[in-house]
Amino acid sequence: MEENQPKTGKFSLNYGLILGGVSVVFGIMLFSQDMHTSQSPALMIIGIVLAAIITFLGINNFKKANGGFLTLSQALKIGAGIALISAIIAIIYNVVLVEFLDPDAPSKIMDARLGPALEEGTITQEQFEMQKEQSIKFWWMGYPVILILNIVIGLVLGLITGLILKKAKPAY
DSSP: OOOOOOOHHHHHHHHHHHHHHHHHHHHHHHHHTTOTTOOOHHHHHHHHHHHHHHHHHHHHHHHHHTTTOBOHHHHHHHHHHHHHHHHHHHHHHHHHIIIIIOTTHHHHHHHHHHHHHHHHTSSOHHHHHHHHHHHHHTGGGHHHHHHHHHHHHHHHHHHHHHHHHOBOOOOO
16 A cells, blocks of 8 residues: 655745745835835845745745655755745836835936946946946846746755754664
């Protein structure tokens, strides 16, 4: 008689929705504080820590549901799945942000990114304007990049968590 093994997809979906929801709440909090265009490394670190915690919880709960067993392959699938689902939610939130909540967000973000180079004299005002214009024109290219980077981060988090939690089923 074969055991009813839990599905990695179910855990990826559930924890991806949780991570996506937490990310949207964090994004709304930043928006309400007018910090949504900030380029602070601290905000990126907070996002990665949230992803790490939720990915760990998802993989650990899968392991518990799987009788205490976990393969590295399962951990990688769950990590990538969580990242994919949360990335899709984050992209949808970003589209809503840029299209409805703050249409000037891309311009503000480019000012924050390019401003220091302009102030240091690394680029001229003309170069600043040209780079800003081109970046805003191709803003949509950031969405596939978000998706790919999130999946890579999810794979890394899944790998680390899998290496920590893996436990093979006995051969008998």
